[in-house]
Amino acid sequence: MPRASRWFIRASLVYLALGFTLGALLLCNKVVALTPALTRLLPAHIEFLLVGWVIQLVMGVATWILPRFGVPRSAYGSGTAVWVAFVALNAGVWLAATGPIAAGRLGGLLSLFGRLAEAVAAVVFAANIWARVRASGLSPM
Amino acid sequence: MPTIARWFIRTSLIAFVAALLVGIAQAAPQAPAAVVAVGPVYVHLLVVGWITQMIFGVAYWMFPKSLKDAPRGSDSLAIASYVCLNVGLLLRVLGEPVHTLHPTAGLGWTLVLSALLQWLGGMAFVVNTWARVKER
Numbered sequence: 001m002p003r004a005s006r007w008f009i010r011a012s013l014v015y016l017a018l019g020f021t022l023g024a025l026l027l028c029n030k031v032v033a034l035t036p037a038l039t040r041l042l043p044a045h046i047e048f049l050l051v052g053w054v055i056q057l058v059m060g061v062a063t064w065i066l067p068r069f070g071v072p073r074s075a076y077g078s079g080t081a082v083w084v085a086f087v088a089l090n091a092g093v094w095l096a097a098t099g100p101i102a103a104g105r106l107g108g109l110l111s112l113f114g115r116l117a118e119a120v121a122a123v124v125f126a127a128n129i130w131a132r133v134r135a136s137g138l139s140p141m
Numbered sequence: 142m143p144t145i146a147r148w149f150i151r152t153s154l155i156a157f158v159a160a161l162l163v164g165i166a167q168a169a170p171q172a173p174a175a176v177v178a179v180g181p182v183y184v185h186l187l188v189v190g191w192i193t194q195m196i197f198g199v200a201y202w203m204f205p206k207s208l209k210d211a212p213r214g215s216d217s218l219a220i221a222s223y224v225c226l227n228v229g230l231l232l233r234v235l236g237e238p239v240h241t242l243h244p245t246a247g248l249g250w251t252l253v254l255s256a257l258l259q260w261l262g263g264m265a266f267v268v269n270t271w272a273r274v275k276e277r
Contacts (some may be wrong), residue, residue: 001275001276001277006274013271016263017264027256028252030252031249031250054196062180091239
């Protein structure tokens, strides 16, 4: 498993822990009413689990497991692009998760920049991994 | 494929079908209040019961082996993760609609227990998987 995949997957496990923790608090809050402020963490709960956990895990596993045909590590694609995708995705998760907490104009801007960062991550990741999606034994298209 | 991975994956398939059946019931015209009240249950059956549980099973099966003695980490932790996640999810499926419609029925404890069990299931997976995220 390449280094970038290990970072993607370990980060996804951290988000799984954070997302499940927020989810448990939100569910308890329906019964025990811990604090009304907890409901503002619902968007962070969703962001951590959908983007931070599921999407990031898929990116890490894809980087690891898509065909390379026995050529050296450079066949994982551009190292720089993978790291740009990793940083942009994680910055996006935090910006999009904190936007609804901040509320107002600042909150709107944080959410917008979060989504933009996530979109950058998606484009860079897709462009970088595109050539690895091919039938086994064929030369790159 | 190890036994616990098969349990995770087969249960995730059941949750997938269950989620979509709940989705159909909710979308039906004049759906009863009890069905409409399971809105969060539909989402959690999909995201926790189906997607997350499928990932747990495949990761347990396919991630690099860690130690010679325990190549897939602790079997006990994996079983604990499976049991906690699914009992917790089932408690939510059964308890949340009742609690939403009848908050004074005294069944709120099912949701608190559900939250605790699902959290424990998730943490058990994280702890058991962390060491297997490695180069080879």
